[in-house]
Amino acid sequence: MKRAWLRWTLMSVFVIALGVTFVNLGQWQLDRLDQRRDSNATVVEHEAAPIQPFEDVFTRQITDEDQWQRVQVRGTFLADRQLQARYRSFDGRTGWELVTPLETTTGQVVLVDRGFIERPPGQDFPRTFPAPPAGEVEVIGYVRRNEQGKDNQMTPTENTVRLINSDALSPWVGRPLVNGFIAAIEVQPGQSAELEPVTPPPLTEGPHLSYALQWFAFTAIAAIGLIVLIRNDIRDRKRAAERAERAAAAGPAPQPTAEEATHGSRTD
Numbered sequence: 001m002k003r004a005w006l007r008w009t010l011m012s013v014f015v016i017a018l019g020v021t022f023v024n025l026g027q028w029q030l031d032r033l034d035q036r037r038d039s040n041a042t043v044v045e046h047e048a049a050p051i052q053p054f055e056d057v058f059t060r061q062i063t064d065e066d067q068w069q070r071v072q073v074r075g076t077f078l079a080d081r082q083l084q085a086r087y088r089s090f091d092g093r094t095g096w097e098l099v100t101p102l103e104t105t106t107g108q109v110v111l112v113d114r115g116f117i118e119r120p121p122g123q124d125f126p127r128t129f130p131a132p133p134a135g136e137v138e139v140i141g142y143v144r145r146n147e148q149g150k151d152n153q154m155t156p157t158e159n160t161v162r163l164i165n166s167d168a169l170s171p172w173v174g175r176p177l178v179n180g181f182i183a184a185i186e187v188q189p190g191q192s193a194e195l196e197p198v199t200p201p202p203l204t205e206g207p208h209l210s211y212a213l214q215w216f217a218f219t220a221i222a223a224i225g226l227i228v229l230i231r232n233d234i235r236d237r238k239r240a241a242e243r244a245e246r247a248a249a250a251g252p253a254p255q256p257t258a259e260e261a262t263h264g265s266r267t268d
Contacts, residue, residue, distance in 0.1 A: 004237070008230050015226045019219045026215035033208035043068045043200045051140060054182075055106060062145040062180030068200050069143040071182065075104035077112070077132035081173050084160045086125055088116060090198060095119040098195060099164055099181070100132050101173050102139065109173065111166050111181035112139055115195030125160070130192035137189060141182040142200070 042065060054073035057066065083099040090097075095118040102112045114132065119125060147154075147163040154161065154168035161169070166177040183198045 004233065008233070011226060011229065015222050018222050022215045022219040022222070026212040026219070029208045029212035029215065033205060033212070036205055036208060039064070039067075039201075040205075047200075054104060054110070057143055058108070058110060058178045058180065060179070062143060064145060066143050066180070067145055070140060070185070071143055072138065072140050073102065073104055073110065073182065074136060074138050075102045075110075076136055077102055077134075078109070078173070078175075079132050079134075082129050082132075082159065083156060083169070083172075084125060084129060085113070085164055086160050086162060090116040090196070093118045096125055097164075097198065098129050099161075101175070101177070102137075102182075103175075105136075108178050109175045110178045111164060111169065112141065113144070113164060113181060113183045113198055114187065114191060115184060116198050117194055117196070130195060133187060133189045133191055135189075137187055139182060139184055140186045141184040142198075144181050144183050146180055 047068070047070075049069065051070045051072050054071045057069060057071050078101040081101050085097040085099055088095060088097045095116055097116050098114045100112050100114055101109050103109050114130075144164070146165040146167060148165070149163045151168070153163045154165040156169065156172045164181055166179055166181055170177045184195075185197045185199075
């Protein structure tokens with residue numbers, strides 16, 4: 001019986017550890033759902049708000065709460081400092097985005113994501129980029145916070161980068177940059193038509209709720225499975241003990257007499 005208790009204890013510890021992991025994963029998905037809902041609410045709120053002057057928004061570190069506000073800014077593009085942000089996804093497609101610094105009329109410099117360009121399958125990334133409009137321009141765009149990741153993803157290599165981060169890109173531009181960047185909606189005078197404005201993500205809640213329910217269901221299945229296994233083990237042990245008791249109560253099987261043994265060994 002000690003071996004059975006040891007086996008049940010080990011199985012219980014394993015199932016409890018598994019259950020804690022599954023519950024934490026389910027809770028993580030619920031937290032992601034809350035974040036998605038907060039993000040959607042922010043997008044809706046900012047879309048309904050009037051366009052803000054650049055100087056009223058880019059005065060501090062840009063956070064998630066600032067994202068997707070619309071701002072207006074005037075300035076001149078620094079055409080010799082363009083960057084290609086590679087491996088980007090937009091509207092179910094993959095490609096790249098073109099980032100160009102803009103020196104504003106107030107003397108500040110802000111990164112502008114001028115738009116997305118799809119990369120056809122099997123083709124390499126282009127080495128030349130659409131030139132920005134010359135002279136003073138007006139940009140209306142979305143406020144974006146700095147993207148975060150590994151240093152090598154934010155450090156330019158041959159005018160290419162993976163993530164857009166003004167703090168990391170400031171040395172490469174050679175000018176101090178305001179925190180965050182702008183995703184252009186409109187540029188006047190107009191720019192290349194192949195550049196598609198990067199718009200907010202769809203206002204959906206994603207699969208987070210269904211994933212959370214799946215993890216919680218796995219927890220319940222593991223707990224029920226443990227109970228069923230232990231119950232069946234106990235039942236089988238009881239049945240084995242009952243069979244042994246019946247066999248003991250019936251006594252030993254009768255032994256053949258000497259005559260029966262002799263007769264049984266004769267041949268006709």
